[in-house]
Amino acid sequence: MCFQSFLKWRDIETKLVEEEFDVCVVGGGVMGSCAAYSLAEAGKSTVLIEQFPIPHTRGSSSGHSRITSLSDYRHPFMASLVNHGYKQWLKLQTIAAEWAVRQAPVLTIGTDEEVIKHKGKRIESCGFPPTRLTIADLNAQYKSQFPSDRFAVIDPSGLVLVANKCVLLVQKLFKSRGGVILDGCPVKQVETEKERIRITCPRRVITCKSLVLCPGPWAKELLGKVGIKLPLRTLKTGVWYFKLRDPSFPPSSINDLSISNEFFYATRPFEYPGLIKFGVHDGVEIDPGEREKCDLSHLKKKMTDYLEEFFPQIEPQPSIEESCMYTMTPDSNFILDYHPKHKNIVYACGFSGTGFQLGPAIGEVLAGMVLDYEPIHDMTPFRASRFNLQDEEDPPKSPSATSKY
Structure with missing residues (x-):
């Protein structure tokens, strides 16, 4: 790199960049990547923000392999989601023309x-x-x-999902639909301004109409910034x-x-x-x-x-x-819900070590929530309302959901 190019690069890196999108997805693991892809596929201008440089091994979506099968669920209410995720992984592999799934x-x-x-x-x-x-x-x-x-x-x-390849495959498809990925970009602040959301990162400010939060192991910290307290x-x-x-x-x-x-x-x-x-x-x-x-x-x-x-x-x-x-989570089932005060903020977290196989299904559900589509699965068992959020230190052990989108 010549000295003039270095100076230009330095100016770009230090300048505050302001951008606007329809939707911002925070979290570049499997859930966030699949949600971003589904939103871009629906024609929404979408940015995917990841705090670490991609690829990385610091979250829950890295590594070589995850197990799935059509019978791989503990509760009957999981059957349709498992079936959906299973079929979508095979479909995404075909669309991308890259192998990321093996029979096992x-x-x-x-x-x-x-x-x-x-x-x-x-x-x-x-x-x-x-x-x-x-x-x-x-x-x-x-x-x-x-x-x-x-x-x-x-x-x-049974299938083995080649985890790191699956995530990169979905991100590749997301970019092919016009999606933007900002990695090495931790979120510092989230502000709601009427019907707009302002997200502040180092050297960047993102404004969007809707926000999807898929923060993985950092869920408790990031969701706390927007006023959501969960027993995680x-x-x-x-x-x-x-x-x-x-x-x-x-x-x-x-x-x-x-x-x-x-x-x-x-x-x-x-x-x-x-x-x-x-x-x-x-x-x-x-x-x-x-x-x-x-x-x-x-x-x-x-x-x-x-x-x-x-x-x-x-x-x-x-x-x-x-x-x-x-x-x-206390019951080992994930949480998928809207912000209690801002319906243009949705989130998914608490997959308890068994969520990777559901990535494409959860991504489509999150996109449907943002787009106000009729639900494709019953998400009642996964609402945050099943926990007593008034007493985070002593949550109930069994779900008692009362809401459905």
Whole structure:
């Protein structure tokens, strides 16, 4: 760069830029990116603001893989959202002409035979034939040593979403529709002025008609700036990659529900040659800005103890260690709602470690809220009103939603 070009660049970088859009989306993870894409697809001038340079690994949408399948939900009210997200990921991959999804049947293990039978019926209702395994079949196929009180079923609709590629793919489609991405651009202030919203960032002021907030682990902090207080906790968790002693390990993902109060999972081996990703659905509460100060050694021990007990063909000491963050609600269901005083501000948060698969569906719902469309899903179970927001320190454990858009 010549000196004159450097001076011009410096002037641009230090000058206050003011811009106007129909919609501003804050948060460049999977939810914000999908919402921005849906809004641009609907013809709205849209800007996507991300506090860190893209791509980055500091939030909840980074990493190589997420598991999904058509039967992957805990509550019946999640079925339509899971189905919508599943189909949209396949559609987006086709539109972008880039692979970001891989097939990977999902093995579910449990000690409650009725739960596994119900899982099989749910798989059938999605149009796929489940494969029920005896304990002998399970141990033979997966080189495992589970005891005789286990039951298992395989869901052939399973997919692995290549997370980092999925987010970049959606952002690419967003830009192709005229969307603007501002990364490395943390939000400092949000002001409402009649029917307009003014967002102040370093060296930039954005004015818009509507605002969508998808702040991930920073939800409590950012939503607090606009007067929304929610019972959220940010957790840091780990994922570990272990060496396969037997390369013939089946190319499937795993959900193990058989240990009381624990949930272990694995992703189909493909990210690192000869390694399989395992994790435990648990974490340590943190300040998202200080995630590196957290000790995950007890979670790592849980994971290695689990492998030593049940998977002797997997090396119990990890070859690679990575981490991620969850934003948890008291009932582990996400929050999707309007600002209580400003209907032109909508937000989504608290996906509790299970939201990535829903990205395109949530993006379309958020866009519909902004555009005042008829709802495509019943969002009643996800309203903030299910929590007693008058007493943030002691929220109720079960939802009691009363509103529907």
